[in-house]
Amino acid sequence: MNSSLENYIIQIADNSLILGQRLGELCGHGPSLETDIALTNISLDLFGQVRSYYQYAAKLQGGDANEDTVAFLRKENEYKNVLLVEQPNTDFGYVIVRQFLFDHFHWLLQDKLQSSSDETIAAIAKKSIKEVSYHVRFSSDWIRRLGDGTAESHERIQQAMNDLWVYTDELFQMTDADIDLLESGVSVDLAAFRDEYYARVKSVLEESTIETPESKYFQKGGKKGIHTEHMGFILTEMQYMQRTYPNMTW
C-alpha cells in the first residue's frame, strides 16, 4: 500500500511520463525539422522531471525499487495520469492543443509547488518551472499562429480544441492524495488556480480567433487509474523492453 506522499508524487509525474512518451512517438516524424526538435526537446524536459520524481518515489518505497521499476513495471490501472495526456497524436493540431491545454496547467501547478512544504517537491518545481515556461511559450505561439492562420489551420485547431476540451476539468479534480496532504502544505489546492487557468487559456484563444468550447460534460477517470482505450497501446510500447528483458540497462 503506497503512502499518500508516494501517490502524490506518482500522480504528478505520470502526466509528464505519458505526455513525454506521446511526444517521443513524434521523433523523426514532426512536420518540420524545427518542430520535430522542439517536441522531442519538450519530451526530454518532461522525462528529466519524471526521473527526479520517480527517484524520490523509489526512495520512499525502499527495497529494490528504482526509477525504472516505477516507470515501467506498473499495470495500466496503477498509472494516475489525466486522460488528456494519453490522447493520440491525431495530427499536428491535436498535438499542439493537447500540449497547450497541459502546459498552462503544468506551469500553474509547478508555480504553486515551489512553496510546497516537502523540500524535494519544491526543489523539483523550482527547477521544472524554468523549463515549463518555454513549453508554454512554444505551444501558445503555435495556437496563435495556426488559429489565426489559414482557414484550414484555423478549422483544424478549432476541431482539436473542441475534442480535447472535455479533458480539461479532470486536471482540477482532487484525489485522496491531494486532500490528505493539503493540511501539511505538501500538496496544493487545485481549485485555487482553476479560474486563472481558464482565464489564461481563453486569453490566448481570443488572440488566436479560436472559440472557447462550452461544455457541460467532462471526461474523467485517469487520476483513478481508469484510462481511455489508448493507454494500453502506449504502455505496450513503453514497457516492451523491460517486460521482455527484465532489469536490462543501457
Add this chain to the structure above:
Amino acid sequence: MNLDEPYIEEELRGILNGVSDPEIPVLTVLQMGVVRSARIINGKAVIKITPTYSGCPAMDVIGEDITKALKNEGFDADVELVLSPAWTTDWINKEGREALEKYGIAAPLEADADKDALLGNKRIVKCPQCGSTNTVLVSQFGSTACKALFKCEDCLEPFDYFKCLK
C-alpha cells in the same frame, strides 16, 4: 553562506578544470557552473553537481568523468546530484561565456532581452561568426535542451544561441 557562489577546494580546482561538458567540449564543468561544491572530507572528494536542464543527458557522463578524473589523481570520489538551488545561466562565468562565443555559440543575454530575442521582437542576438545582430530566430529549441537555433541574415550562417535560464 551564499548558495549561488560555488565552494571549490583549491586542491580539486585543477582536476575539475580538466573535465569538460561532453556536449560543449570547450566549456569546463567549472566555467559552466554545474559544480556547486567540491570538498575533501576524510580524504574523500565530495562533489555536488547540478543539472542545467532536468533531462540533460550529459549529467550522467559529467558525473562519471569527474569520478574518473579524480581517481586518476588518487582521490576516491563521491558525486552527488543536487537540484536546489536550480541552475541558472548566470552561473556560466566570464571565461565560459568567452569560450562559448569563440566556439560559435552565442552566449545567453539578460532575461528581459532574452525574451525579446526569443519572441522575435528585437534583433539583439549577436552572430558568433561575423558579429552582426541582424539575426533571426529559427527555432526556440535547438540541438540540445539548453540552446535555441538562430540564423544570421548578413553572413547567412545558422548558429546556436544558449538560452537564458533564470
